[in-house]
Amino acid sequence: MNQPLSAAFTHSLAQPSYRIALVSASWHPDIVSHATEAAISELAQLAPGSEVAQFEVPGAFEIPLHTKRLADSGRFDAIIAFGLVVNGGIYRHEFVTTAVIEGLMRVQLDSDVPVFSAVLTPRDFHEHDEHQAFFRSHFVKKGREVAQACLATLHSLARLPVAIAA
Numbered sequence: 001m002n003q004p005l006s007a008a009f010t011h012s013l014a015q016p017s018y019r020i021a022l023v024s025a026s027w028h029p030d031i032v033s034h035a036t037e038a039a040i041s042e043l044a045q046l047a048p049g050s051e052v053a054q055f056e057v058p059g060a061f062e063i064p065l066h067t068k069r070l071a072d073s074g075r076f077d078a079i080i081a082f083g084l085v086v087n088g089g090i091y092r093h094e095f096v097t098t099a100v101i102e103g104l105m106r107v108q109l110d111s112d113v114p115v116f117s118a119v120l121t122p123r124d125f126h127e128h129d130e131h132q133a134f135f136r137s138h139f140v141k142k143g144r145e146v147a148q149a150c151l152a153t154l155h156s157l158a159r160l161p162v163a164i165a166a
Contacts, residue, residue, distance in 0.1 A: 017049035018077040018154055021070045025060045025083035025119070034136045035082045035118045038143025039150075046151050060085050060119050061096050064103025071111035078150050079107075082143070083119035097121045114153050118146040 020043060024036050036054070043050055053076070057066050060083035067079050081104055085097050100119050108115040120142065 016047065016155070016158070017051070018047055018151070019051045019075060020053075020150065021067075021076045021079045022052060022054045023063050023066050023070070023079060023081045024054065024056050025058070025063060026056050027059050028084040028086070031132065031136050031139055032082050032084050035139035035143035035146070038140040039080060039082075039118070039147040042144045042147035043151070046148070059083070059096075060100050063100055063119065064107060067104060067115055068107045068111070071107050071113040071115070076113060078114045078116065078154055080116045080146055080150055081119050084139075085119065085121045114150065114157065116146050116150050116153075118142045 022036055022039065024032055026032075040052055040054075043052055055066060055070070057063055063081045063083060067081060070076055070079055081100070083100070085100070097119070101117060104115045104117050104119075107113070118139075120139070
């Protein structure tokens with residue numbers, strides 16, 4: 001996800017439209033919203049006409065269940081999750097992060113709906129202006145990257161042969 005899409009590939013992605021759900025944790029909305037807004041902007045630019053639905057959940061731990069319900073609804077081609085899990089000094093963040101990422105992967109594999117994560121866990125986060133400014137900027141970058149990865153994956157999956165049930 002660190003490399004921008006090539007101009008030719010980006011152009012080919014602009015044709016289809018998709019139904020994409022965005023699920024955002026409400027903790028640290030001043031930072032997480034930057035990723036969500038950047039993803040919406042990138043999706044609008046690369047896949048105009050796509051439908052983007054936004055959902056907010058209390059925290060990152062709630063993201064996998066909401067993602068599962070959205071995937072099971074059959075209404076979405078892909079789902080992108082957004083959140084910021086910080087180290088509060090009691091190591092709970094490691095358990096939350098692991099549960100969220102494993103939950104998202106399980107939803108993706110069980111539902112066959114691609115699920116993407118912009119749920120980030122910085123090693124060191126402090127609630128001072130310098131860190132908040134850095135992470136706001138970083139989340140803009142990650143929002144764009146996850147939108148690009150989402151569209152590239154949808155494009156790639158559309159080109160795969162459909163499996164024939166025996």
